[in-house]
Amino acid sequence: MLIRGKYQGASFFELLEVDFPQLRPATNLRDVGDASLLQGVPHGTTVLAMRYADGVLMAGDRLATEGHRVASRDMQKVYPTDAHSLVAIAGAAGPAIEMARMLRIELEHYEKIEGEALELEGKANKLSQMVRANLPAAMQGLVVVPIFAGYDLRRRLGRLWKYDVTGGRYEEAEFESSGSGSLYARESIKKAWRSDLTRDDALRIALQALADAADEDRATGGVDLARGIFPIVCFCTVVGVEEVTAEEIERTYRAHVAIARQRVSAGA
Amino acid sequence: MSIPFYVSPEQLMQDKADFARKGIARGKSIVALEYDKGIVLLAENPSSLSKIGEIYDRLAFAGVGKFSEFDQLRKIGVRFCDVRGYAYSREDVRARALANAYSQAIGDVFTQQMKPLEAEVIVAEVGDPRLLGQEKNTLYRVQFDGSISDHRGFCGIGGTVEQIEIYLKEHYRAGQPLGDAVRIGVAALSNGGTRIAAERLEMCTLDRERAGRKFRRASADEVTAILG
Numbered sequence: 001m002l003i004r005g006k007y008q009g010a011s012f013f014e015l016l017e018v019d020f021p022q023l024r025p026a027t028n029l030r031d032v033g034d035a036s037l038l039q040g041v042p043h044g045t046t047v048l049a050m051r052y053a054d055g056v057l058m059a060g061d062r063l064a065t066e067g068h069r070v071a072s073r074d075m076q077k078v079y080p081t082d083a084h085s086l087v088a089i090a091g092a093a094g095p096a097i098e099m100a101r102m103l104r105i106e107l108e109h110y111e112k113i114e115g116e117a118l119e120l121e122g123k124a125n126k127l128s129q130m131v132r133a134n135l136p137a138a139m140q141g142l143v144v145v146p147i148f149a150g151y152d153l154r155r156r157l158g159r160l161w162k163y164d165v166t167g168g169r170y171e172e173a174e175f176e177s178s179g180s181g182s183l184y185a186r187e188s189i190k191k192a193w194r195s196d197l198t199r200d201d202a203l204r205i206a207l208q209a210l211a212d213a214a215d216e217d218r219a220t221g222g223v224d225l226a227r228g229i230f231p232i233v234c235f236c237t238v239v240g241v242e243e244v245t246a247e248e249i250e251r252t253y254r255a256h257v258a259i260a261r262q263r264v265s266a267g268a
Numbered sequence: 269m270s271i272p273f274y275v276s277p278e279q280l281m282q283d284k285a286d287f288a289r290k291g292i293a294r295g296k297s298i299v300a301l302e303y304d305k306g307i308v309l310l311a312e313n314p315s316s317l318s319k320i321g322e323i324y325d326r327l328a329f330a331g332v333g334k335f336s337e338f339d340q341l342r343k344i345g346v347r348f349c350d351v352r353g354y355a356y357s358r359e360d361v362r363a364r365a366l367a368n369a370y371s372q373a374i375g376d377v378f379t380q381q382m383k384p385l386e387a388e389v390i391v392a393e394v395g396d397p398r399l400l401g402q403e404k405n406t407l408y409r410v411q412f413d414g415s416i417s418d419h420r421g422f423c424g425i426g427g428t429v430e431q432i433e434i435y436l437k438e439h440y441r442a443g444q445p446l447g448d449a450v451r452i453g454v455a456a457l458s459n460g461g462t463r464i465a466a467e468r469l470e471m472c473t474l475d476r477e478r479a480g481r482k483f484r485r486a487s488a489d490e491v492t493a494i495l496g
Contacts, residue, residue: 005344005347007347012350012354015347015350015351016351016354019351020351020355023351023354023355105350105353105354108350108481109346109350112321112322112323112346112350113343113346113347115318115321
């Protein structure tokens with residue numbers, strides 16, 4: 001019975017550790033007999049985040065792969081964690097989704113227990129601890145490399161952080177991408193990024209970057225018009241998190257395709 | 269060898285109950301009312317320490333009596349629900365389970381410990397029209413001895429609960445808009461005296477039309493706008 005729990009703090013992760021160890025996600029996989037089993041688990045691929053005039057944008061493709069096969073065509077890799085923050089995950093899908101879910105519960109739990117939300121930096125730091133806790137699993141191949149972004153209500157600006165497998169946390173002033181196609185996405189954004197991008201420009205650049213990543217990296221998913229599957233794009237501004245509708249993404253995508261066609265057929 | 273005094277169980281329980289009632293009556297009462305779009309919880313509370321709190325997506329808490337005791341109950345409720353929602357699904361977190369857990373815990377303290385809890389609580393759950401079988405609002409009151417009751421329309425806790433219920437039985441109407449519900453709720457809390465000023469009022473809602481977390485704490489300006 002929870003009423004007799006020992007834990008008195010405001011962290012959900014620690015609450016599980018102290019009073020409900022059986023529910024805590026396993027991170028120490030040393031006893032797993034055959035580590036090669038872990039290589040076959042689904043992996044999520046390309047996600048990105050960038051600052052723009054009103055805050056920050058976060059986007060991700062939808063493909064999850066199992067080696068060379070498709071594991072899922074419509075995986076969600078961008079998750080709102082509370083009213084003013086988002087996390088994007090790349091890497092081993094199982095632990096990554098669990099980490100996003102855990103972060104959301106953790107932030108909400110803290111807010112409810114303490115009566116006020118953590119500062120944006122505090123939230124980013126919390127995720128850092130979760131990535132660090134996942135290190136033993138990362139050593140076995142279950143690497144999770146998230147990006148965290150949000151709107152800092154005290155400083156009135158969008159901010160974003162990238163992480164390494166040890167939980168290292170690095171604030172980025174411009175943009176960041178993670179996952180197998182991240183190299184191409186980053187190069188694509190780099191050419192177009194400015195600090196005063198409008199919402200429409202930011203959306204266009206993000207979709208362009210994901211298209212470039214999908215073009216060069218087979219594990220990154222593109223737009224699937226037949227099934228109506230589009231990348232997920234979210235904006236986070238002073239008013240909160242807004243997920244861009246599939247219609248708007250499709251419109252932007254079609255405009256992008258029209259320009260690409262013009263380029264190919266020019267002079268023909 | 270000294271012979272311990274004999275106290276009959278009836279006397280013991282009576283004494284404990286009187287003690288708890290006295291402690292609870294020292295604080296101000298709280299009322300929860302259903303309105304057309306959800307549930308509103310109202311407390312006279314000039315301090316910055318809240319008596320009303322968010323528990324889960326559709327669940328809210330209100331406590332009267334000794335602050336340290338009911339606030340501990342609130343935190344226990346948050347932990348109870350977050351763990352359940354994590355282990356099962358968010359929709360599996362229900363008011364009845366939480367109210368039962370409170371009833372058990374508060375009842376255990378009442379019978380087993382020297383000092384009973386000087387606190388009683390409301391657990392409110394707003395219905396969700398999209399979930400078949402969970403469309404209705406629920407209001408539970410758990411008293412200092414662990415006794416539990418469910419209520420339709422409105423529910424009060426605290427020392428003046430009888431007067432509040434008499435007033436609301438007469439004035440409460442189902443399906444009224446938020447403004448009306450707040451005004452009669454505040455009138456009930458004011459208990460025939462001068463109406464409680466807006467700045468002394470703590471007001472929270474469980475708004476069915478919000479996405480995700482339905483709980484919302486109203487700002488001082490919103491309360492003033494409603495009470496005029």
